Amino acid sequence: MDARVVEELRAILGHSGVLAERARRVTYESDGLAFARHVPELVILPRDTRETAAAMRILHTHGIPIVPRGAGTGLSGGATPVAGGVVIGTARMRDVLEIDAENRCARVQAGVVNVDLTHAAAEHGLFYAPDPSSQKACTIGGNVGENSGGPHCFRYGSTTRHVLGLVIVLPDGEVLDLSRPAVDAQGYDLVGLFVGSEGLFGIATEITVALLPVPPVTVTMLALFRDLDAACDAVSDLIAARLEPSAIEILDELTIEAVESSVLAAGYPKGVKAVMLVEAEGSEAEVAATVDAIEPLLVARGAFDVRRARDEAERARLWAGRKGAYGAMGRVAPDLYVCDAVVPRTKLRELVRQTIAICHARGLRIANVFHAGDGNLHPNIPYDRRNAEELRRVLEAGDEILKACIAAGGSLTGEHGVGLEKIGAMEWMFTGPDLDAQCRVRDAWDPLRRMNPGKLLPVHACRETRTRDPRGGTR
Ligand SMILES: Cc1cc2nc3c(=O)[nH]c(=O)nc-3n(C[C@H](O)[C@H](O)[C@H](O)COP(=O)(O)OP(=O)(O)OC[C@H]3O[C@@H](n4cnc5c(N)ncnc54)[C@H](O)[C@@H]3O)c2cc1C
Secondary structure (H helix, E strand, C coil), X not given: CCHXXXXXXXXHHCHHHEECCHHHHHHHCCCCCCCCCCCCCEEECCCCHHHHHHHHHHHHHCCCCEEEECCCCCCCCCCCCCCCCEEEECCCCCCEEEEECCCCEEEEECCCEHHHHHHHHHCCCEECCCCCCCCCCCEHHHHHHHCCCCCCHHHHCCHHHCEEEEEEECCCCCEEEECCCCCCCCCCCHHXXXXXXXXXXXXXXXXXXXXXXXXXXXXXXXXXXXXHHHHHHHHHHHXXXXXCCCEEEEEEHHHHHHHHCCCCCCCCCCCCCEEEEEEEEECHHHHHXXXXXXXXXXXXXXXXXXXXXXXXXXXXXXXXXXXXXXXXXXXXXXXXXXCCEECCHHHHHHHHHHHHHHHHHCCCCCEEEEEHHHCEECEEEEECCCCHHHHHHHHHHHHHHHHHHHHCCCECCCCCCCCCCXXXXXXXXXXXXXXXXXXXXXXXXXXXXXXXXXXXXXXXXXXXXXXXCCCCCEC
16 A cells, blocks of 8 residues: 555544554455455544545545445455455444434444444333344444344344434545434435445445334243254244244254354254244233244144243343354354345245255255244355365355245345355346446446445446446456
8 A cells, every 4th residue: 555645544543543564454354254355455443424534535536445344244255355445444433422212213333333232222221123143243334234134133124124314424535414303304215225235335434223112021932843844834834824023043953053062052952953033022911922822833833842931041042042153153164154045935945955955965064044034044054265175165055055045036145245255146136237227326326436346246247337447457
């Protein structure tokens, strides 16, 4: 990176806000998609909107690509600087700026960790609903970037349903204030457009989100199954019965084994083929009615035991096992390829079977742990990235799984985004004119395509709007 640029940025961000030494930049070479690594040319850590805007004006003047980054827990390579340039991290934007209990909303800086917001809101009897399994680490800004989901998004909807307003710094450093004074704003829904834009439109620096009242009663159930097919079919039964639990999650045998052998042991019995976590929330009467209706349905589908968490500690343990499942898989292999796709819920059984067959045909193991209520599959393939031949089979299996989900009427990402990982798969899902339209939207925000180049949109497929990358390639 040009020394003049480093100096100009240091004048705004201070020495500690500009990481130029390679040893410090290496930390930012990848996100959770561990096999894709690119060390950024520079990392900067602004503290607020003003600093972000000033830094982005400098980067604009020098035509330097920008990659926004929250906690780097993304699983699709979204925060990995594949085309070089500067990573702008939000790690120093950690303030909960305001909790407005009366209006049930909060205004936070983009780098606030998801669970910290819920802890801050709890003092007011409120909570922030989207709860990615990574919530102890991931940031609200990253959640906005990916339109993240989580177990309870089955009932409450994903991030986009909860974002009320944004302050965005555009690629040229202009600040766009989309904080909304009222619930229903005039004009285009630019906030809705920005959520899920994977860092291609600008950087969100402040985010206003809706908070919900903590439900008076919560009951968590653990259903044990002798086969995974039956657990999948039970999901369709619950939904067809018009029941409204707040979460329906499934973990398969290999995942249970990994969790129970780890420090996160949750009390899932080893040896069962699948467990289902079902939660009901609401008033006492509402929860009692929901739980009483759910239990017999699960039993009729083959659950041989349905337990209820006896107290808050047991409930927390059951969820800690689910949310820590990816980490626990570290016992199985050094790396884990976490696939993410959505299928119609009625096709869960069929598609889960296909994911298993696809992996086994390539000599790979597979662990399925997923947001079953949303039809959001996460076939997880343990591997070792040092074995290039194994990695090739893993990626081939991932592609086959995606194609199978698309063929079944699903889509290529449920919540982890397209990022770098699935950029090639966009053409399996969208036609040329579809992609052209998406490129035109991107160009309205970022005409020079300096924001997160090499992600989400396969620009070679955007025929009408192709522009030349000032550095030589196409973005
Ligand atoms: C163990 C584990 C469990 C997970 N479980 C879930 C889950 O249940 N549900 C789910 O949805 N995801 C899950 N994920 C994926 C990941 O945690 C989410 O995508 C999360 O939202 C990423 O947040 P982050 O702060 O780490 O963002 P990063 O990974 O740093 O960035 C993600 C994307 O957002 C962009 N971005 C980051 N900050 C901003 C900003 N301020 N403005 C604009 N763009 C920005 C980045 O450029 C990138 O494209 C899981 C990941 C792990 C490792």
